[in-house]
Amino acid sequence: MQAALFAVGGAIDCAKLALTNRPAFGLVRPPGHHADQSGSWGFCYVNNMAIAVRKIRQELDVGWVYIIDLDHHVGDGTQRIFAYDPQVSVKNISALERENYLERVQHLLKVIRKTDLLAVSMGFDTYEKDLGGLLKTEDYKLLGTWLRQASERLCQGRRFAILEGGYYLPDLGKNVLAFCEGFSGE
Numbered sequence: 374m375q376a377a378l379f380a381v382g383g384a385i386d387c388a389k390l391a392l393t394n395r396p397a398f399g400l401v402r403p404p405g406h407h408a409d410q411s412g413s414w415g416f417c418y419v420n421n422m423a424i425a426v427r428k429i430r431q432e433l434d435v436g437w438v439y440i441i442d443l444d445h446h447v448g449d450g451t452q453r454i455f456a457y458d459p460q461v462s463v464k465n466i467s468a469l470e471r472e473n474y475l476e477r478v479q480h481l482l483k484v485i486r487k488t489d490l491l492a493v494s495m496g497f498d499t500y501e502k503d504l505g506g507l508l509k510t511e512d513y514k515l516l517g518t519w520l521r522q523a524s525e526r527l528c529q530g531r532r533f534a535i536l537e538g539g540y541y542l543p544d545l546g547k548n549v550l551a552f553c554e555g556f557s558g559e
Contacts, residue, residue, distance in 0.1 A: 377403055377418045384421035384535045388429045391490060391533035396521065398495070398553050399535035406448030406494045406537050415446065421535055422494050423454040426461060429490075436460055439488040439527075441481065443516065444496025444537040445505035451494065462488075471507045474499065478516060482523040491524040491532040497539030497548045504540065513548045517555025532556070 380401035387397035405421035407413060422440060429435050440455070442448035442465040455461040464481055468474035497513070499505035508516075524532035534556060539545045 380421050381419055381424050384425035385428050387533040387535060388425040391531045392433055394530055396557055397533045401535055404537040406442060407450045409450040409453040420450050420454060422492060423451055426492060435489050437488045438490045438492055439485055440492045442494040444494055445498040448494050474507050482519055485527060488527050490528055493520055493534035494537045495534040496537040497545055500541055500548055502541045502544060510548050510551050514551040514555040517552040521556050521558055
């Protein structure tokens with residue numbers, strides 16, 4: 374239980390940092406995007422993203438939040454939690470081929486018109502050697518770059534991401550680093 378509380382606290386801290394124009398990535402475990410008000414599965418005990426978004430919307434001046442879930446699995450818990458909240462959009466990306474996946478992310482980022490904060494449930498299980506079998510390490514840097522650019526266009530760069538899936542441990546670190554390089558612009 375203590376690990377789950379630390380993960381939630383890390384997600385909240387990331388969201389708060391993002392609102393001070395400091396992009397943040399929460400390297401938190403356990404993941405959370407399958408948990409909702411009535412249950413959990415997939416090693417998700419509490420929904421880190423949903424709690425962070427709800428907390429900053431209650432305490433700070435945040436209206437519209439756009440959550441993009443880039444995990445191999447649909448963030449069904451996050452979807453259910455915000456299903457009736459008109460100021461929070463939750464979008465999951467899925468595809469069967471690498472090029473199609475990247476095209477879908479690019480298209481989504483182009484059609485977003487309004488948000489005060491861009492939040493990313495970042496899964497690395499889309500990796501070519503992981504469950505999803507799609508993306509290469511350089512694709513994660515590209516995704517991070519696109520998300521950074523979208524946040525700069527939409528919400529003055531306010532963005533944060535938290536770790537969801539990613540189970541191919543030999544390459545997880547380099548994939549996270551590639552994403553963070555693109556996400557931070559370094």
